[in-house]
Amino acid sequence: MLKVPDHQVAGHQAGDGKLGSxxxxxxxxxxxxxxxxxxxxxxxxxxxxxxxxxxxxxxxxxxxxxxxxxxxxxxxxxxxxxxxxxxDLVSGRLNPSIMDIKIGSRTWAPQASNDYIEKCLKKDRETSSLPLGFRISGLQIYVSKELGFWKPERTSFQRLSADNVRLVLRKFVSSNTSAESDSEPDCSFASIVYGGSTGILAQLLELKSWFEDQTIYHFYSCSVLLTYEKELALKGRIPGAEFKLIDFAHVVEGGGVIDHNFLGGLCSLIKFISEILTTPDECTSKASPKDSGENRLWSGNANNE
Structure with missing residues (x-):
């Protein structure tokens, strides 16, 4: 029997008569x-x-x-x-924490129409895509059985500064993430989610090594989907941290040329995650949101699912 996904954080979502997955x-x-x-x-x-x-x-x-x-x-x-x-990338997972990160400072393919390019350029300039090479497109973080998930509105990700992108990446691997709390993220799970020989950073570095050579495809507007099970981490067990690449509607042939747009964004994300692992106690939660979009991020509510 087909049903609407419980844990979709970005893209077209089904429900209320809308077409979705x-x-x-x-x-x-x-x-x-x-x-x-x-x-x-x-x-x-x-x-x-x-x-x-x-x-x-x-x-x-x-x-x-x-x-x-x-x-x-x-x-x-x-x-x-x-x-x-x-x-189904979260099938069999219990209460997965998920982050969708769109990679690349340029999200439009060369063959796109002028109207589409103009639309993408506007969003790339207004978000962290252009300055950082990636942007957060969707997020849910498991908080507790009582509170469910912290799942901010998607509009809150539109204009995040570098400091606040770093803050979200820290919240993603913290035990004290909560919509009701302004406390500094403790990054308790950074070492077992981002770090280690099988963690997300090691996986991203493996992908980076391939992108440094591959010239088969150019991946425009593609996302990295990070997932892990926080409940397992809370119990001291392996949280099953992994990522998958998704969304390939704008992939084109590489023509023997390295995909520098995707590679550059991937390297930027790797740098942000590496810094969290090397300076886990650095206080970044005091960054001041500069616009209403960022303020809405920190006041988002947890959702019971």
Missing amino acids: LIDDSGRFYKPLQGDERGSREVTFYTSFSSNTRIPDHIRRFFPVFYGTQLIEASDGSGLLPHLVLQ
Whole structure:
């Protein structure tokens, strides 16, 4: 039986008659194809990537498993629509903490229309994409069984300064994250989520090594989805920290050229995470939000799911 995902933090979300993604109980995620060239481009990417023998297995693990396409009843009741069938990245996880980070200072592909480029340029300039090479697109952090999740409104991520981006990355791995608390993030789980030989930083460095050589694809407007289980971390167990690359509607052929746009954003994210691991006690929570978007971030409410 198909249902609306509980833990989607970005992208088009189903519900209230809106078209969005669905999941089933077997660990599959159904993403409706966009009606323009973006839908066909994403299918083309997954089909090409799945059969490309030049992609090493240790890199494939950073991408969702692709099961093809399928006609299913759309979430908005509009009838049968083609959907990508992908791996549900949080299937089997209990109360996952999730962060969606869009990589690259430029989020539009060269073939995009002038109107689309203008729209993307405006957002890239107004957010941290241009100055930092990445921006946070969505977030939920598990707080407790009683309080559920801290899940700020998406609009609160539009104009975060570098200090506040760093603060969110610290909150993501803290035991004291709460919508009701202004206390400094304690970064209690940084070493087991970001650090270690199998942590997110080690995984990102492995991906970076590939991007320093690969010239097959250029990944515009693609996201890194970070996940881990905070409840396991609270119990002193391995939290299953990992990331996957998602959203490939704007991927184009690399033409033998290194994807410096994605690589630059990835290196910037790696630098931010590395600094958290090397200076976990540094106080960044005193950064002053400079606009209403940032103020809304810190006053967001926890949501029980």
